[in-house]
Amino acid sequence: xxxxxxxxxxxxANDDGSAASTPTLAEQFSYLHQPRPFKNPHYTKNVNRRTKxxxxxxxxxxxxxxxxxxxxxxxKEGNMDTDGQAxxxxxxDDLPTYSSIEAPPSVLPPGRYCDxxxxxxxxxxxxxxxxxxxxxxxxxxxxxxxxAAKDYLAARGVNPIVx
Amino acid sequence: xxxxETLNIxxxxxxxxxxxxxxxxxxxxxSKQTPLVIDNGSTNLRFGFATSSTPRTGxxxxxxxxxxxxxxxxxxxxxxxxxxSGAKAQAKTPWxxxxxxxxxxxxxxxxxxxxxxxxxxxxxxxxxIMTERLSSPLxxxxxxxxxxFEQYAVPSLAYCVDSVMSFYHNNIPSPxxxxxxxxxxxxxxxxxxxxxxxxNGKGIMSxxxxxxxxxxxxxxxxxxxxxxxxxxxPTRVTTAQTSWMLQNFCEFAIDYPALLRELKDxxxxxxxxxxxxxxxxxxxxxxxxEEELARIAERKKEQGRKLQEIAAKSRMEKLVQKESDLQxxxxxxxxxxxxxxxxxxxxxxxxxxxxxxxxxxxxxxLESNLKRARKKEADGEDMExxxxxxxxxxxxxxxxxxxxxxxxxxxRLLRAGYEARERARKEKEREREEREAEERKEEEERDRxxxxxxxxxxKEHDVRSLQSYSFSERKSIVLTALTDRKxxxxxxxxxxxxxxxxxxxxxxxxxxxxxxxxxxxxDADWQIYRKINTTAPSSDEEDDYANLQTVEQKLLAYDxxxxxxxxxxxxxxxxxxxxxxxRPEYAEGDVEGKTRIHLNVERWRVPEAWFQPxxxxxDSAGLGEVIQxxxxxxxxxxxxxxxxxxxxxxxxxxxxxxLPRLNATLRPILPPEMPLxxxxxxxxxxxxxxxxxxxxxxxxxxxxxxxxxxxEEWGGERIKRWWGGNWNASVPI
Numbered sequence: 001x002x003x004x005x006x007x008x009x010x011x012x013a014n015d016d017g018s019a020a021s022t023p024t025l026a027e028q029f030s031y032l033h034q035p036r037p038f039k040n041p042h043y044t045k046n047v048n049r050r051t052k053x054x055x056x057x058x059x060x061x062x063x064x065x066x067x068x069x070x071x072x073x074x075x076k077e078g079n080m081d082t083d084g085q086a087x088x089x090x091x092x093d094d095l096p097t098y099s100s101i102e103a104p105p106s107v108l109p110p111g112r113y114c115d116x117x118x119x120x121x122x123x124x125x126x127x128x129x130x131x132x133x134x135x136x137x138x139x140x141x142x143x144x145x146x147x148a149a150k151d152y153l154a155a156r157g158v159n160p161i162v163x
Numbered sequence: 164x165x166x167x168e169t170l171n172i173x174x175x176x177x178x179x180x181x182x183x184x185x186x187x188x189x190x191x192x193x194s195k196q197t198p199l200v201i202d203n204g205s206t207n208l209r210f211g212f213a214t215s216s217t218p219r220t221g222x223x224x225x226x227x228x229x230x231x232x233x234x235x236x237x238x239x240x241x242x243x244x245x246x247x248s249g250a251k252a253q254a255k256t257p258w259x260x261x262x263x264x265x266x267x268x269x270x271x272x273x274x275x276x277x278x279x280x281x282x283x284x285x286x287x288x289x290x291x292i293m294t295e296r297l298s299s300p301l302x303x304x305x306x307x308x309x310x311x312f313e314q315y316a317v318p319s320l321a322y323c324v325d326s327v328m329s330f331y332h333n334n335i336p337s338p339x340x341x342x343x344x345x346x347x348x349x350x351x352x353x354x355x356x357x358x359x360x361x362x363n364g365k366g367i368m369s370x371x372x373x374x375x376x377x378x379x380x381x382x383x384x385x386x387x388x389x390x391x392x393x394x395x396x397p398t399r400v401t402t403a404q405t406s407w408m409l410q411n412f413c414e415f416a417i418d419y420p421a422l423l424r425e426l427k428d429x430x431x432x433x434x435x436x437x438x439x440x441x442x443x444x445x446x447x448x449x450x451x452x453e454e455e456l457a458r459i460a461e462r463k464k465e466q467g468r469k470l471q472e473i474a475a476k477s478r479m480e481k482l483v484q485k486e487s488d489l490q491x492x493x494x495x496x497x498x499x500x501x502x503x504x505x506x507x508x509x510x511x512x513x514x515x516x517x518x519x520x521x522x523x524x525x526x527x528x529l530e531s532n533l534k535r536a537r538k539k540e541a542d543g544e545d546m547e548x549x550x551x552x553x554x555x556x557x558x559x560x561x562x563x564x565x566x567x568x569x570x571x572x573x574x575r576l577l578r579a580g581y582e583a584r585e586r587a588r589k590e591k592e593r594e595r596e597e598r599e600a601e602e603r604k605e606e607e608e609r610d611r612x613x614x615x616x617x618x619x620x621x622k623e624h625d626v627r628s629l630q631s632y633s634f635s636e637r638k639s640i641v642l643t644a645l646t647d648r649k650x651x652x653x654x655x656x657x658x659x660x661x662x663x664x665x666x667x668x669x670x671x672x673x674x675x676x677x678x679x680x681x682x683x684x685x686d687a688d689w690q691i692y693r694k695i696n697t698t699a700p701s702s703d704e705e706d707d708y709a710n711l712q713t714v715e716q717k718l719l720a721y722d723x724x725x726x727x728x729x730x731x732x733x734x735x736x737x738x739x740x741x742x743x744x745x746r747p748e749y750a751e752g753d754v755e756g757k758t759r760i761h762l763n764v765e766r767w768r769v770p771e772a773w774f775q776p777x778x779x780x781x782d783s784a785g786l787g788e789v790i791q792x793x794x795x796x797x798x799x800x801x802x803x804x805x806x807x808x809x810x811x812x813x814x815x816x817x818x819x820x821x822l823p824r825l826n827a828t829l830r831p832i833l834p835p836e837m838p839l840x841x842x843x844x845x846x847x848x849x850x851x852x853x854x855x856x857x858x859x860x861x862x863x864x865x866x867x868x869x870x871x872x873x874x875e876e877w878g879g880e881r882i883k884r885w886w887g888g889n890w891n892a893s894v895p896i
Contacts, residue, residue: 099298
């Protein structure tokens with residue numbers, strides 16, 4: 001297949017398409033068949049490269065970090081002075097990891113907002129658990145089906161298991 | 164509608180097909196070892212040589228797609244995926260949120276980058292500076308390094324944090340002054356938002372914090388809100404459209420509670436809305452003109468007439484048939500006179516009659532049928548039965564023989580039936596007369612005193628609607644009580660069911676005799692079903708409702724002041740003004756109106772999630788709180804240095820009102836005399852790349868990059884610790 005699109009290696013512009021059809025827009029975009037000389041032909045794909053699940057990657061990180069801390073702590077204990085000086089703070093504590101820099105959960109009281117409109121929602125419907133703004137919204141909530149009510153709650157992050 | 168001019172309607176932008184961009188020529192950089200700058204972002208991939216002023220960008224998605232028609236495999240990158248609709252389903256991105264996981268996709272993306280930079284040497288012979296996430300997981304880094312060093316054989320590779328480089332670009336000192344700025348960098352990325360303090364030009368990565376809320380989460384939140392608001396929206400709303408809505412209509416609220424209180428007013432709510440008009444198709448209504456309608460009616464009448472004719476014909480034929488049968492039977496009877504008894508019996512058998520009486524009966528039946536049919540043809544309406552005579556009824560039983568008795572019984576039954584029919588007919592007539600009399604009376608009353616009649620009827624309507632309402636209310640209360648397991652109503656119901664099932668109803672005596680259940684013998688027993696059947700509507704309510712309807716009809720027809728608005732149906736389904744402002748309803752046939760999305764509260768609600776992620780279900784501290792936590796780990800003087808230069812960068816930071824909001828959030832938590840200054844990057848999207856390019860042009864790059872030899876010795880995870888890079892698994896220089 002002739003190279004698509006523009007000049008490659010300063011070749012003269014080729015006539016488009018082997019057959020009568022001009023290449024479609026998608027084909028012009030496709031670079032599947034463009035030469036990639038910069039790639040190392042001897043490089044074999046590392047088996048390790050299988051796309052791992054995010055969860056497994058993070059657990060792996062955590063394990064490694066814990067092992068690392070243990071190691072440094074033991075090392076520090078080995079080198080500790082005999083006169084019982086308090087050990088220095090583990091420098092490994094300072095090292096940030098992907099999970100350690102995650103923001104802590106909020107300590108501020110959560111705001112109460114209406115699940116339907118987004119305005120202030122001081123009242124809560126005892127049957128479904130939805131927050132609502134005023135009487136008219138409550139009328140609407142009364143008419144909601146169970147799945148709709150669950151969807152509204154899910155948007156807020158509340159997932160009732162048994163309802 | 165006259166409101167059309169004042170409504171803020173924006174049409175969804177039409178996405179044009181992307182155009183092919185030819186790759187650059189490589190001559191400028193051949194054998195020059197110009198550093199290659201790659202900003203590997205979750206949304207966009209930006210790449211270029213350090214000497215250019217702007218990078219080339221492309222959406223960071225790759226699709227390997229086999230075109231069905233021509234069976235050609237295609238490899239598409241970035242906007243090229245728009246060119247082929249089927250490819251969108253196969254699009255893979257190297258990022259999953261904030262973590263680099265799919266290295267096949269990354270390889271293809273980098274291939275695209277290098278092809279378009281025109282590189283044609285056997286290796287990529289340029290030192291590379293690339294971005295990674297704040298405290299990126301080592302797995303990602305290891306595999307990226309492996310890819311770069313083994314696959315592309317780059318001479319050296321340096322990693323940096325994008326937001327710090329953007330800060331560098333905006334605070335770049337003129338050499339030879341080294342970079343020693345202080346500042347607090349707030350970086351808005353696609354899948355996270357990070358806060359990184361910098362002191363003396365060094366990023367203090369151990370004190371940085373990351374919130375798992377970014378542009379993608381905000382887009383999903385907005386999409387969910389729109390779907391909840393419009394559950395019956397005709398078209399599907401895609402993420403790309405939602406992100407366009409987020410970028411164009413949403414803004415931060417400087418004081419969220421005050422804003423909500425303002426929006427409580429339906430008028431303000433309507434004033435604040437933005438309407439997005441989605442593409443729609445007008446249905447083609449076939450307007451039948453008058454002539455067509457007339458023609459159709461004609462055709463229907465024709466068909467009716469033809470059917471009638473066919474029916475008449477068949478009736479005629481049957482009649483003729485019956486007549487001939489009658490003739491035949493009559494002739495048969497005459498033959499009886501002629502033949503002998505035995506022969507006669509044989510003939511009868513042939514014809515299918517048992518005896519004389521049967522033959523006579525058949526003849527009589529046929530005769531009467533014919534008579535009736537003839538009459539029908541003549542009159543065209545049902546014949547009035549002459550009162551049939553029942554002679555035998557009066558004869559006492561003793562005088563009759565068996566046959567006679569049977570006859571008498573039959574006649575008695577017939578008479579009873581006849582009399583009952585007469586009675587029913589008379590009743591109907593009487594009722595009709597009564598109704599007519601009533602209507603006439605009402606008409607007179609109406610003619611005399613319209614107002615009086617209307618008020619009387621209105622009162623009746625009110626009473627009935629109240630009654631009907633209370634009935635339906637009562638029913639709904641009962642139903643809800645029954646669904647709640649613990650309420651008295653449902654417990655009573657369970658008791659009745661248990662009673663039914665128990666054997667105690669059968670008294671002891673009967674049990675001895677074989678214990679049959681006598682449920683149902685007594686009519687009152689069936690009442691139990693009313694109690695346990697939860698779903699049966701009470702018939703009373705239906706009657707009531709029907710009465711209400713008739714009263715309403717009368718009022719609607721004759722009273723000019725009673726309009727459709729006053730009917731019970733419209734009163735009960737009235738929506739409050741607030742709901743109407745929040746989600747305006749369009750008429751049934753208004754296709755254009757039904758494909759509109761009104762954004763009012765969502766415009767501020769979605770960006771508010773950056774400051775209160777719990778609104779969207781993310782259990783994390785908001786931006787204000789996180790900044791406070793980060794600052795708390797520093798001394799006061801350091802804090803002062805940090806907040807004098809709060810730097811905001813990243814794509815989502817372009818949402819309006821961010822800076823005033825940050826100011827309002829941070830000012831209260833700092834001592835009043837501390838100067839607070841918030842700036843945004845000059846170009847929030849591209850400045851990270853520019854900062855990297857600036858850095859790459861200095862000599863420093865050589866010091867901080869990992870060379871191939873070092874990679875081979877250390878492996879892919881270890882990097883050098885420098886002011887712009889991560890600290891995990893790093894080695895001080």
